Amino acid sequence: MAHRYAIKEIFRTLQGEGGLAGTPMVFVRFAGCNLWSGREEDRASARCDFCDTDFIGGERLTAQEIAGRVIALAGPAWVCFTGGEPALQLDRALLLEVRGHGYKVAIETNGTLGLDTLRPLIDWLCMSPKTPDLVVRSGEELKLIYRGQEPAAIRAFEVLGFQQFFLQPEWGPRYDELLAGALQFLQEQPRWRLSLQVHKLLGLP
Numbered sequence: 001m002a003h004r005y006a007i008k009e010i011f012r013t014l015q016g017e018g019g020l021a022g023t024p025m026v027f028v029r030f031a032g033c034n035l036w037s038g039r040e041e042d043r044a045s046a047r048c049d050f051c052d053t054d055f056i057g058g059e060r061l062t063a064q065e066i067a068g069r070v071i072a073l074a075g076p077a078w079v080c081f082t083g084g085e086p087a088l089q090l091d092r093a094l095l096l097e098v099r100g101h102g103y104k105v106a107i108e109t110n111g112t113l114g115l116d117t118l119r120p121l122i123d124w125l126c127m128s129p130k131t132p133d134l135v136v137r138s139g140e141e142l143k144l145i146y147r148g149q150e151p152a153a154i155r156a157f158e159v160l161g162f163q164q165f166f167l168q169p170e171w172g173p174r175y176d177e178l179l180a181g182a183l184q185f186l187q188e189q190p191r192w193r194l195s196l197q198v199h200k201l202l203g204l205p
């Protein structure tokens with residue numbers, strides 16, 4: 001019987017964040033994360049306690065069914081695997097299926113699970129670190145959610161082998177304050193750039 005992946009949702013929008021912001025993409029959101037159960041009652045004890053994504057539930061789909069849903073959302077050249085944590089489920093079979101239809105592949109990962117064997121099949125790796133125990137050490141983009149960290153703590157990530165470094169103010173009631181703090185940090189160093197969640201500013205999914 002064909003392997004099935006736990007998929008929360010598949011939808012088309014513009015990538016709103018980081019180095020590919022503004023690029024039309026189909027997002028495949030996996031259910032489940034290794035840093036939080038997704039249940040509010042577990043948030044206080046979670047290794048990542050500031051998540052704003054619903055990644056519980058959804059459907060169980062085969063690689064062919066996922067590719068079919070992606071193709072039905074005709075238009076974008078990119079597919080972005082996100083979550084939850086996509087590295088829990090993403091495998092060679094699904095990547096080959098999607099790439100076989102001509103799509104470029106991006107992934108948004110928290111960096112705590114290895115992706116080395118899949119790396120040749122991923123065109124754009126974005127890591128958004130949430131904990132110190134990172135096993136992903138390189139990629140196209142490191143995107144740090146800014147929650148008021150000290151400049152030295154932000155710059156500590158520069159030892160990692162990413163091509164681009166983004167600072168993204170956390171969305172929420174402190175947004176204006178955090179945006180101001182991020183802008184101040186960005187004025188004082190050469191490597192980091194601002195990531196805004198353009199899809200939220202535009203009211204897109």
Ligand code: SF4
Pocket residue numbers: 033034035036048049050051052053055083084085110130
């Ligand atoms: S790692 Fe990402 S998906 Fe998982 S709980 Fe944190 S923000 Fe949410």
